[in-house]
Amino acid sequence: MANIHPYGCFTHAVVRGIPESFGELAEGGEGFQTDLAKAQRQTGMLTGALRQKVGLQLIEIPAVSELPESWRIEDVAVIQGDTALITRPLKQQRRAEAEAVRRVLSELKLTVVEMGDEEGGSGGATLEGSDVLFTGKEFFVGISKHTNHRGAEVLADTFKDFAVSTVPVCGGSRLKNICSMGGPDTIIISSSDGAKKTLRVMEQLTDHHYEILSVPEDAAANCIYIRGPAKVDFLLHPTAEECPNSIPVSNRVCTVNAVTSRRIINNTSLFRFYHRFVSS
Structure with missing residues (x-):
């Protein structure tokens, strides 16, 4: 496997089943x-x-009932090219989710880098993949309650060929709740005030130009662009029923082909289907 050329080319997807404990939160949350x-x-x-x-x-x-948030598989690894960084989620219980993912990535012959088990409360590194946006040119790492600056430093040390910038998560609990890549050089972002603040910081820090597409519904900002093995473009996005005002924007992003993905939780801000793509 080599680096992503062009951006969005993938050969594999790794997904994790929904556990019977779905809806519960790790470490005694109310769910x-x-x-x-x-x-x-x-x-x-x-x-x-x-x-x-x-x-x-x-x-x-397979799903594991003892790991209620393990379906958020994106959180436990950041992959670019031949390298996979096993992250360190904020919650101690969630760190056990990495074992099965680590095994799969090793079988795929990726170079697996461990983030480590450093301790120290808020001084220890924490990093979750849903706070990491790779644009094909650089990384943006959202600083949130899930991810801290030390975690971003570890990511920068792992992927030295790319600039890594930290940005505040102003409009959601995770960076990818408010923005995602809609294609090469295209960022889809929520039109909320918080997301606009995050975008202004991103624009100040980057040396690259991106087309910015703002969507009226927050959920619509969470998309996945894929250029499949057959060289056909796909955009996975919420359905028209969920985000009726944003579908015209989605159609502008990916005009060749589109697959809609559905949210799997009611009465909440968007949760993406957490899956990890391995680049070709």
Whole structure:
């Protein structure tokens, strides 16, 4: 495997099943309203789309009930080219999620870098993949309650060929709740005031030009652009039912082909389907 050329080319997708404990939060959280059957059904729709429509090789990791947030598989690894950084989630319980992902990435012959087990409370490094946006040219790392500056420093030490900039997460709990890549050189971002503040910092820090597409619904800012093995472009995005005012923007981003992904949680701000793509 080599670096992403052009941006968004993938060969594999790694997904993790929805556990019976779905909706609970690690370490005694109160949880949130969920529909387990619906979540599992929609995850099946997503995996079918990734395999049959996009044409990716799909690797499915079984669900583990003891790890209620393990379906957020994106959080435990950051992958660029041949290198995979195993992250260090904020919650101690979530760090056990990395074991199965680490095994899969090793089987895919990636160079696996461990973030380490340094301690020290808030002084220790924490990093979750949903706070990391790779644009194809550089990394933006959102500083949030999940990710701190030390975690961003570890990422920068791992991917030395790319600039790494830290930005405040002003409009959501995670950076990718408010922005994502809609294609090469294109950033889709929420139109909320908080997201606009984050965008201004990003624009001040970057040396590159990006087309900015603002979407009216916050959920619509969380998309995934894929250039599949058959060289066809796909944009995974919320459905028209969920984000009716943002669909025209989504159509502008990816005009060749599109697959819609559905949110799997009701009555909450957007949670993406957390899956990790391995680049070709």
